[in-house]
Amino acid sequence: MDTVMSSSQSPPFLSSVVDGVLLPKMPEELLAEKQLNSVPYIVGINQQEFGWMIPMGQVLGEYVSLEGFAQPVAVFLGVPFAKPPLGPLRFAPPQPAEPWTFVKNATSYPPMCSQDAPSDQVLSRLFTKRKAKIPLKFSEDCLYLNIYTPAHLKKKSRLPVMVWIHGGGLVVGGASTYDGLALSAHENVVVVIIQYRLGIWGFFSTGDEHSRGNWGHLDQLAALRWVQENIANFGGDAGSVTIFGASAGAESVSVLVLSPLAKNLFHRAISESGVSFTTGLVKKDIKATAQQIATFAGCQTTTSAVMVHCLRQKSEEELMETSLKMSPPFLSSVVDGVLLPKMPEELLAEKQLNSVPYIVGINQQEFGWILPMMMGYPISEGKLDQKTASSLLWQSYPVTNIPEALIPAVIEKYLGGTDDPVKKKDWFLELLADVVFGVPSVTVARGHRGESQRLDRKGHQPHPLRCLSCPPLSIDRPPRLVPCGQGCSQDAMSAQVLSELFSFRKENIPLKFSEDCLYLNIYTPADLSRKSRLPRPSDGQPEGGALLPICDLCGCFLPVMVWIHGGGLVVGGASSTYGLALSAHENVVVVIIQYRLGIWGFFSTGDEHSRGNWGHLDQLAALRWVQENIANFGGDPGSVTIFGESAGGASVSVLVSVPGPDEASDGLPGRSADHY
Numbered sequence: 001m002d003t004v005m006s007s008s009q010s011p012p013f014l015s016s017v018v019d020g021v022l023l024p025k026m027p028e029e030l031l032a033e034k035q036l037n038s039v040p041y042i043v044g045i046n047q048q049e050f051g052w053m054i055p056m057g058q059v060l061g062e063y064v065s066l067e068g069f070a071q072p073v074a075v076f077l078g079v080p081f082a083k084p085p086l087g088p089l090r091f092a093p094p095q096p097a098e099p100w101t102f103v104k105n106a107t108s109y110p111p112m113c114s115q116d117a118p119s120d121q122v123l124s125r126l127f128t129k130r131k132a133k134i135p136l137k138f139s140e141d142c143l144y145l146n147i148y149t150p151a152h153l154k155k156k157s158r159l160p161v162m163v164w165i166h167g168g169g170l171v172v173g174g175a176s177t178y179d180g181l182a183l184s185a186h187e188n189v190v191v192v193i194i195q196y197r198l199g200i201w202g203f204f205s206t207g208d209e210h211s212r213g214n215w216g217h218l219d220q221l222a223a224l225r226w227v228q229e230n231i232a233n234f235g236g237d238a239g240s241v242t243i244f245g246a247s248a249g250a251e252s253v254s255v256l257v258l259s260p261l262a263k264n265l266f267h268r269a270i271s272e273s274g275v276s277f278t279t280g281l282v283k284k285d286i287k288a289t290a291q292q293i294a295t296f297a298g299c300q301t302t303t304s305a306v307m308v309h310c311l312r313q314k315s316e317e318e319l320m321e322t323s324l325k326m327s328p329p330f331l332s333s334v335v336d337g338v339l340l341p342k343m344p345e346e347l348l349a350e351k352q353l354n355s356v357p358y359i360v361g362i363n364q365q366e367f368g369w370i371l372p373m374m375m376g377y378p379i380s381e382g383k384l385d386q387k388t389a390s391s392l393l394w395q396s397y398p399v400t401n402i403p404e405a406l407i408p409a410v411i412e413k414y415l416g417g418t419d420d421p422v423k424k425k426d427w428f429l430e431l432l433a434d435v436v437f438g439v440p441s442v443t444v445a446r447g448h449r450g451e452s453q454r455l456d457r458k459g460h461q462p463h464p465l466r467c468l469s470c471p472p473l474s475i476d477r478p479p480r481l482v483p484c485g486q487g488c489s490q491d492a493m494s495a496q497v498l499s500e501l502f503s504f505r506k507e508n509i510p511l512k513f514s515e516d517c518l519y520l521n522i523y524t525p526a527d528l529s530r531k532s533r534l535p536r537p538s539d540g541q542p543e544g545g546a547l548l549p550i551c552d553l554c555g556c557f558l559p560v561m562v563w564i565h566g567g568g569l570v571v572g573g574a575s576s577t578y579g580l581a582l583s584a585h586e587n588v589v590v591v592i593i594q595y596r597l598g599i600w601g602f603f604s605t606g607d608e609h610s611r612g613n614w615g616h617l618d619q620l621a622a623l624r625w626v627q628e629n630i631a632n633f634g635g636d637p638g639s640v641t642i643f644g645e646s647a648g649g650a651s652v653s654v655l656v657s658v659p660g661p662d663e664a665s666d667g668l669p670g671r672s673a674d675h676y
Helices: 027-032 117-127 181-187 199-203 215-234 248-258 287-296 304-313 316-325 344-349 370-374 386-395 404-415 421-452 492-502 580-586 598-602 614-633 647-657
Strands: 048-054 057-064 073-080 103-105 144-149 159-165 190-194 236-246 268-272 358-361 520-523 558-564 589-593 635-645 671-675
Touching (some): 073 181, 144 215, 159 215, 190 215, 199 215, 199 316, 215 236, 287 304, 520 580, 558 614, 558 647, 580 589, 589 614, 614 635, 635 647
Parallel strands (some): 159 190, 268 358, 558 635
Antiparallel strands (some): 520 589
């Protein structure tokens, strides 16, 4: 009789057995024959818990494995970085966490900072893709962080650190809705996800010494100080810390980049869909809001000291009830003279900032649906007329800052090109996205450009144009290409040497090789938005301080330059050549192509069985692709220059010699330049 484990083996465990009834066959056979109950089935492994000593005390973490990775990620949840901000520490700067003498359990998620639970549950479900359902708990005692590290903790690794600041309008959100496991494992970085006080608890300000405000931002600074002092114990490099966040988290990053208190606490920054320049996110004075909060809470408003003392006596539940009475429930960052000495616009203009590499990004459809829903726009039917749009834009003045006198011109520019009410609705939302997200983000990026030395305008449009052909495998090796959708196969050592010699890229590009290699890289300085915006002012500055437009090229197409790499037709690839500088300096679309090399690209029997020149035919296929698609990237298919060096220069020479227009060349090269 077959058994899952022989009874004679040691250790002497009894095993399940193939009995012909419960188990008709060995499990491997049943699975192979699909003789099983077809139900959702999760297979997991045990998570190994372990103790780890840090200067503050011992923490109990756990190893969690991600499919496809041999090295598990060590996860520590709910590590305190500050004292609980309770009692006299409410509306006060965070204080360092105290050490402990016991083993602190860091295997369960900490409570989120006090907030409206239903709102957070909705946003957590909408904006995160966590498969596991995390029980959401809320408390004023919430200054904790979660750490994910792929480092071998006992080998004193020094991995880059990425600190995530969650979004949620500064009123909802928390660390537990984000899982840093995948990012940590895939990118081999230490991921730290922090929490900070929200709403009244995090941003109540009387505008004076009694409650300066910005408590949530001060919590973020406290977390970054903790990272500087402790992250080495988790395999992280305190000298390589990137802060990044989305929405209100992105605005927080933007604030920290400008704050003198954040100096030397991080070394790179990324703001995703939010900056401190967005109207209403940072204010000089919110004392009127403080008085409103005190009134709702039943406190006297005679002096700041009276308001703060009264609010500190209120329970967490009472403050939550007060928060729910506010409409809208948002509190802003404030110019407190300490964290933010001046308004962000003034600090940036005076270059009073932390000079670190800074990426600022926005998404398409920033005003897709949830923000209009939260703002009460009547667009549920999916259409909008111009009169209603004008009214809504004026009602939105607190977040758009567009004067009433300019609204007709703005509405006409964005919505005047169609009578379709559905398109008017879509374009109205694009207008709001430009004003609330796009314009401030571009302004901040331009303001930082002089500090970081480079402004990269990167992104992608939803065009299915990633490939120039299907990979030439199977029956398509090598007779023909099938038009559709790594470097090409070559000697890796030779490619590495040539890449280091002839490439001036600052970053190290990991070289990968495959027969599936017919791809191209595109660098375009063109604005890829699908329709024009307000015209660019002649001096490049906002007219009357009203609105800085994001400008398209209004139908103008740019010259195209197609680079063919060298390498003796046996090595080389697109990734070793960087088209950014040429594209930016010369205002041209740069396309860098790949083609089959060596045997794969040039094997020939001299007859119909394998004529050869497959690499050159790949080059022609790339040029045809450019003719058909480059306009989608702002390029002019009627102004294409091919250029290359070494074997790339020889290829240019070959292509120039190819007869055309016919099946071989179609008269593709408009210009050529070869460099030997």
